[in-house]
Structure formats: structure tokens, C-alpha cells
Amino acid sequence: MSKSNQNLPSSLNDAVLKASEAVPEDYTKIEGIDYTKPEATDMRASDLIGAMKNMGFQASNVGRGCEIIDKMRSWRGKHIDELEEHQRKGSFDDDGYQKTTIFMGYTSNLISSGLRETLRYLVQHKMVSAIVATAGGIEEDLIKCLAPTYLGDFALKGGPLREKGLNRIGNLLVPNDNYCKFEEWIVPILDKMLEEQEKYVSEQGSSCFDANSEVDSPMWTPSKLIDRLGKEINDESSVLYWAHKNQIPIFCPAITDGSIGDMLFFHTFKSSPKQLRLDIVSDIRKINSLSMEASRAGMILLGGGLIKHHIANACLMRNGADYAVYINTGQEFDGSDAGARPDEAVSWGKIKAEAESVKIYVDATVVFPLMVAATFASGKVATKI
Structure with a gap:
């Protein structure tokens, strides 16, 4: 207790000025972007996301989501020549190494919006393995x-x-x-x-x-x-065109x-x-x-409802996804699957208990272009890890 508070009633000290326990050294300090610094001028998407990660609230969740996306797209397993014939299933990169099978889901409003071009980019460059969409x-x-x-x-x-x-x-x-x-x-x-x-x-x-x-x-x-x-x-402006050309199945x-x-x-x-x-x-x-x-499975879910559950339920068949990024504004208080957080899916076996997952509560048109710019379109090459 400081000297200035020695004369306060003990009840006030207990209620208002209760002493803190020491904060663990590995806790992240909250801080934002200092635009007075030269490096904050005209920032790259990856640098902006990196700085947002320590801001708290949904900014930190966006940063976490990008970390998970980078992990799911960069994971590499065994080379196809190391596998028995019956093990040569799932997704492989151009060099023959196992990679994450990435399921992407989106609702019709996102194709109606300008997010369509971002989604087309991912399909055009074979950055996802399968898609689930609504009819719209x-x-x-x-x-x-x-x-x-x-x-x-x-x-x-x-x-x-x-x-x-x-x-x-x-x-x-x-x-x-x-x-x-x-x-x-x-x-x-x-x-x-x-x-x-x-x-x-x-x-x-x-x-x-x-x-x-x-x-x-x-x-x-x-x-x-x-x-x-x-x-x-x-x-070539069409998502479906590139899905056909690259043999990426779209389920509906x-x-x-x-x-x-x-x-x-x-x-x-x-x-x-x-x-x-x-x-x-x-x-x-x-x-x-x-x-x-799939050797490993990842989910990128933009929106809720059918697309979210259909992918999650497919991942149940392998005892859960290894990575999951949810982006939607659904709330969980009414028990809807659309609003459910990843941990609820863990209870069903749709996401593994040890999986890396996050839910970002925001309109996907606001953050997903930024997230793609900081991950898939960043120029960072996937490496075997």
C-alpha cells in the first residue's frame, strides 16, 4: 500500500485498490501502431497485420487468424516416394510433399460483393483444395x-x-x-x-x-x-471457371x-x-x-450456416480439423451453429482439441482481403516444416 493511501478505510483498499499478482513475463503487452515512426508509413499488409496482433479485441484475432492461415498453408509432411501405395492420398505440393487440405466456405453475399475477386484469386492459384458455397x-x-x-x-x-x-x-x-x-x-x-x-x-x-x-x-x-x-x-473473372480449370471441387x-x-x-x-x-x-x-x-485439414469459413457446418461435419470424419479460422458476425447466445465458436466444434470432434483455431467477429469483406494480402498473396513461399 502506498503512503498516500494509508489513511483510507480498509474496505476501500480491499474493494478498489486490491494489490495485483505479478503479471507473467510471457504476457503480451498491448500496444498499437505508432504512425510517427518511419516504418509505419505506407505499411505492407503483413506488417500492418503484425502490428495489429498486439492491439487487442478483434485486431488481435485477425493477427491470430493470419498466423493460423500461414501455418496451414506452409505445413509439409512426407514426400510421396516415402509413402506406401495406400498412403498416397490427400493433397501434395508441386514437389511431391504432403500439404494441408484446405476447405474454404463462403456464403452468397460475399460473391455478390467485391470479395469475389479475392476468392477467385485463391482458386486461380490453387491455394485451396475444396470449396463449399451456397446456391447464391x-x-x-x-x-x-x-x-x-x-x-x-x-x-x-x-x-x-x-x-x-x-x-x-x-x-x-x-x-x-x-x-x-x-x-x-x-x-x-x-x-x-x-x-x-x-x-x-x-x-x-x-x-x-x-x-x-x-x-x-x-x-x-x-x-x-x-x-x-x-x-x-x-x-477468367469467374471463380467457377478457375475451379473447373484447376480441378477444385465446389460443393453445394x-x-x-x-x-x-x-x-x-x-x-x-x-x-x-x-x-x-x-x-x-x-x-x-x-x-x-x-x-x-487429408494428411492435415484446415478450414477457412467466411460466414455461417450451411457452408460452415458442411465443412466442419466433413472434418468430423477424420476426427477433426487441424486448423480453423472462422470469420462471421454470428453470436452464440441463441445456440445457432452459425454463431458457435471453434471450441463448440471441438466438443463434436469437428476440430481437434489440440488444433489451432480462432473466430473473428467481423464482416468478411472488411478483413479477408487484408488477410489474404498478408498471407496467400504476400510472396512468402511455403516451406517444409
Whole structure:
């Protein structure tokens, strides 16, 4: 107790001026960026992230998220020549070393936004292994190849927008004409896919639909449909185009929950009594098998809901992911999976207890471009660790 406080009532000392225990030496001191220093002028993204790491709150979580991303993308295991034939599964780098299988998930609003170009960069340069998206995350990528989305305002009223044929996504505007162009583009592709399906069935017989058939299933799956659409769009601005080109599967178990669902619905009337079929069971087997074969698994989840759970549940099949970075604004008080923190997934076996994980409570459009600039696009080369 200092001399100046000796005359205070003991109850005040106990309540207000209680002595502290010594702070451990390994505790991080909170400090921010000193812009009076030359090195703080026009900082590189990686330097800015490094400085934010000690600021506290979500800034520190952003720094932690970048550390985890760098670890998941730089981990290297054994060379393929060191492995037995049955062990040669999972992801390998160009030099033949095992690497982390990175699952990336995003919701449709992020493709509608300008984050689409950041996501395309990762797929274009083979920096992720597999993707899970919502239906809007598929169709909005394609629609943007046909017509632009515009900046509006969160306060624009729905009634007047409806009269003008404008659809609002937050502060973005999508004209109805965009969806008309999408319908004109996709229907001939659905016609061709149905024709290919019917031809295969006529050649192989209806027994080829049997789950125990010895021939490959002629049925389309959501991921095969998405791959075909990526091939057909043939546009380098598209995420789906690069996923097709680089053979990165995109899964969408709720493929009918959007404009694509509308197109498939309309197509059933056009093609009746024939019908295009999509097999979701084959896709759940495919994504779960990717997880089970992974030497290490990482999750980068932008948003919540279906995309978050679908990837996490796939990682359950290997007893949990090794790395996890969540970026969303969901809260956990209502028990929703969207708002759940990584530790809840640990209890289900979807993330390993010893895994490195973080949740960043922020709009992904604010921080993910910065995080990609500081990690994937930083020029740092992955090294065997």
C-alpha cells in the first residue's frame, strides 16, 4: 500500500485498490501502431497485420487468424516416394510433399460483393483444395460474368425498388434483367446435360442408377453441375471457371435454394416427362472422403450456416480439423451453429482439441482481403516444416 493511501478505510483498499499478482513475463503487452515512426508509413499488409496482433479485441484475432492461415498453408509432411501405395492420398505440393487440405466456405453475399475477386484469386492459384458455397455463391458468380452488380444503399426502400425491378442485397443492387440473362444462358446447358444423361441411361440400361452398379453413375451431382457451369462460362473473372480449370471441387448441398433452383424447377416443365437428376449422396461421399484422406485439414469459413457446418461435419470424419479460422458476425447466445465458436466444434470432434483455431467477429469483406494480402498473396513461399 502506498503512503498516500494509508489513511483510507480498509474496505476501500480491499474493494478498489486490491494489490495485483505479478503479471507473467510471457504476457503480451498491448500496444498499437505508432504512425510517427518511419516504418509505419505506407505499411505492407503483413506488417500492418503484425502490428495489429498486439492491439487487442478483434485486431488481435485477425493477427491470430493470419498466423493460423500461414501455418496451414506452409505445413509439409512426407514426400510421396516415402509413402506406401495406400498412403498416397490427400493433397501434395508441386514437389511431391504432403500439404494441408484446405476447405474454404463462403456464403452468397460475399460473391455478390467485391470479395469475389479475392476468392477467385485463391482458386486461380490453387491455394485451396475444396470449396463449399451456397446456391447464391454459385449463381451470382456466373451472373456477374453476364451483367454487373451495382452499389446502392442499405436504406433504399423495398417497395420502390420492386417497382423498378431492382433486387437489394444489403447495399448492393441486382437488376432483374441479370436473372433473365442467366436463364437464357443456363437453360441450353441444362438441356444438353439432360440429353447426355438420357443417352447414358439408354446405353447402360436403367440398372446403372443402382447404387451397387459396376459402372460409374450417369447421374449428375451438384459438384459435377457446378464444374460443368464453370467450363461453359469460360470467363477468367469467374471463380467457377478457375475451379473447373484447376480441378477444385465446389460443393453445394443446397443447390436448389436460389435462382439455379428456379431454373431447375422451370426445366422440369420444359423437359417433362424426362427430368434432370442431381445426386447429393455421391457428393457427401466425395467431400467426406477428401477429409478422410487429408494428411492435415484446415478450414477457412467466411460466414455461417450451411457452408460452415458442411465443412466442419466433413472434418468430423477424420476426427477433426487441424486448423480453423472462422470469420462471421454470428453470436452464440441463441445456440445457432452459425454463431458457435471453434471450441463448440471441438466438443463434436469437428476440430481437434489440440488444433489451432480462432473466430473473428467481423464482416468478411472488411478483413479477408487484408488477410489474404498478408498471407496467400504476400510472396512468402511455403516451406517444409
